[in-house]
Amino acid sequence: MAYLIKNVSVLGGAARDLLIEDGVIKEPAGENPRNIIDGTGLVALPGLVDLHTHLREPGREDAETVETGSRAAALGGYTAVCAMANTSPVADTAGVVEQVWRLGREAGLVDVQPIGAVTIGLAGERLAELGAMADSAATVRIFSDDGHCVADPRLMRRALEYVKAFDGVIAQHAEEPRLTEGAQMHEGEVATRLGLTGWPAVAEEAIIARDVLLAEHVGSRLHVCHLSTAGSVEVVRQAKARGVRVTAEVTPHHLVLTHDRAESYDPVFKVNPPLRTADDVKALRTALAEGIIDVVATDHAPHAVEDKECEWAYARPGMVGLETALSVVLSTGALTTSDGTIDWDLIAERMSRTPARIAGLAEHGHDPLPGAPATFTLVDPAATRTVDATETASRSTNNPYAGMSLPGRIVATFLRGEPTVLDGKAQK
Ligand SMILES: NC(=O)N[C@@H](CC(=O)O)C(=O)O
Ligand SMILES: [Zn+2]
């Protein structure tokens, strides 16, 4: 079906019309199609790409499935998500990554690109079959033991060496396990006051420092998951200045929430790495604007009610984030031009083009202009909404923004010319 989008601003530019036909964007000419979308006041962005999503299938379909997570992603303006490997069974074989990839195709809401585990069962002892996953139908290029750190430096080195052959990348959950035993939240004054065991910033920074040296030594690609401290920013800054092939992501929640949220003892705020200090938040925003942090990635981590609505110490870490990511980023004002207006080009860079490039997703990250694949999203930047945790396509409601008023609303999302979202509603 063809669509005509009238009067839409592409990346903040002057209003124009776009024809969506045969899976691509065209210059409108001749007879107009019957389906017309009024784009007045809307901004077209390349479909967002998430490098870090937990879809929970196989194994915890009560918390999320590939389909429900894909729907949440489309509603958040995403057209591709990279699915983390910490499922049950773990995505550490060609069979499991192909299963996730196939479920994503069947759901048809976003492209689901599986991430493969680095080590068998995420146990940190033996390398998984990285080559078989790379050669599989899922063509895995990103490998991660996320949820766990590849703590053994020899294994990390081997993994970096191995993926170099096919330009793969190791995405590290940077957490020195000996420094975070029993940790419940960020190590600092709030943890001291609440009497909770702390997760010190240096547990993250020490691993990132080690890994950039390993990546430099091997000449391979390292990606730092959910970077959360000002010190980590400095380690990455120095490594980039030396030419190390390192990229880094920040989550929306680490850009707005701080460790004092734990004072509520509400486990919805329990997450790894933990919410940090206001100074860290400031440093992360600046680093994202500068490009020391390359991308925003959601770390969408849905959890079933019984794993969240319990005592803080027993609750699983993680929070949902796909449906609110763009709004949260807009709310920070971090990606603005010198006159304070939203820098849509920079948003496209951090949330679509760069993640697409890191993941090797050639069909994503293209500006929505004639000639490009019709894989894009339409945002209403003037809209505001109050977040309701239960109004979600996700199976889980562990939403830390509940009750907050956030700017921006996704009006439509298209994947290869097919609408996955129209009028803010999922089409499948
Ligand atoms: N971020 C989290 O707190 N939890 C993630 C794992 C992870 O990203 O480390 C999860 O799988 O629930
Ligand atoms: Zn992690």
Ligand SMILES: [Zn+2]
């Ligand atoms: Zn994660």
